[in-house]
Amino acid sequence: MGKLIVIEGADGVGKNTAALGLCDALNASGRSAVVIGFPRYGETVAGVTIGRFLAGEMPVPVTAEAAAVLYALDRREWLPRIIEARDTHDVVIFDRYIASNMAYQGARVEAAASRPLMDWIARLEVEQFALPRPDLSLYLDTPWELARELILQKAQRSYTDRSFDEYEADIALQQRVRANYEAIVAAGLLGPWRVVQTSTDGAMRPREAIVREIIAHI
Numbered sequence: 138m139g140k141l142i143v144i145e146g147a148d149g150v151g152k153n154t155a156a157l158g159l160c161d162a163l164n165a166s167g168r169s170a171v172v173i174g175f176p177r178y179g180e181t182v183a184g185v186t187i188g189r190f191l192a193g194e195m196p197v198p199v200t201a202e203a204a205a206v207l208y209a210l211d212r213r214e215w216l217p218r219i220i221e222a223r224d225t226h227d228v229v230i231f232d233r234y235i236a237s238n239m240a241y242q243g244a245r246v247e248a249a250a251s252r253p254l255m256d257w258i259a260r261l262e263v264e265q266f267a268l269p270r271p272d273l274s275l276y277l278d279t280p281w282e283l284a285r286e287l288i289l290q291k292a293q294r295s296y297t298d299r300s301f302d303e304y305e306a307d308i309a310l311q312q313r314v315r316a317n318y319e320a321i322v323a324a325g326l327l328g329p330w331r332v333v334q335t336s337t338d339g340a341m342r343p344r345e346a347i348v349r350e351i352i353a354h355i
């Protein structure tokens with residue numbers, strides 16, 4: 138049964154780039170690896186709905202609880218593929234997983250309700266939806282000014298033509314998301330966790346250096 142490795146962090150911190158680089162490096166070294174990213178835009182009922190609300194196209198407000206259930210459902214709809222990937226590979230790399238839901242939706246409620254919502258999401262996804270726990274999670278720590286520049290460099294997205302989607306456009310939300318990730322890592326929720334500093338002197342480290350550090354943690 139393959140190991141489950143999660144790459145986490147705020148928007149635009151380089152998760153997808155690191156996940157694909159890690160996958161290539163593992164495959165080149167003779168271990169079979171595959172990347173599964175969430176949300177599954179356009180591929181699940183929940184993923185289609187998530188794309189719509191991130192694009193600002195939902196006719197009704199999407200509360201933190203409603204969004205949390207949709208993101209969890211997106212993973213539950215994809216669970217057979219997760220199990221198949223785990224059964225047929227040495228390593229399954231997730232580009233976002235349950236901690237994304239905890240950090241983001243926990244940032245969309247008032248401070249006192251944040252930790253209870255994060256704990257509720259973890260129970261929903263692990264206990265009710267039977268999603269497997271990660272073997273190791275890596276938090277990519279990228280300064281937010283740099284992450285915003287990287288978001289602008291991203292290729293065209295499937296779900297929106299905007300430069301910043303609804304969550305990316307909200308700078309205060311992004312700051313609370315980062316604080317939540319730091320709290321999740323410090324408390325070891327769905328851990329173990331390792332933190333990877335992705336930049337030096339205000340610039341991104343080369344992708345290969347980030348991947349080497351992640352492999353050392355694995």
Ligand SMILES: Nc1ncnc2c1ncn2[C@@H]1O[C@H](COP(=O)(O)OP(=O)(O)OP(=O)(O)O)[C@@H](O)[C@H]1O
Pocket residue numbers: 147148149150151152153154155287288290291292341342343344347
């Ligand atoms: N180490 C790096 N050096 C230079 N550019 C990078 C590096 N990592 C990522 N980038 C660039 O930054 C942009 C965002 O990267 P990426 O898509 O990997 O971020 P992400 O965290 O997955 O974003 P999102 O949260 O929005 O899905 C891309 O254009 C990518 O090529």
Ligand SMILES: Cc1cn([C@H]2C[C@H](O)[C@@H](COP(=O)(O)O)O2)c(=O)[nH]c1=O
Pocket residue numbers: 148175176191208209233234235237238239241242304305
């Ligand atoms: C998986 C997942 C994601 N989110 C949030 C985080 C991002 O702002 C968006 C979409 O992710 P992307 O990497 O920019 O494509 O959704 C979330 O709140 N809960 C989740 O489970």
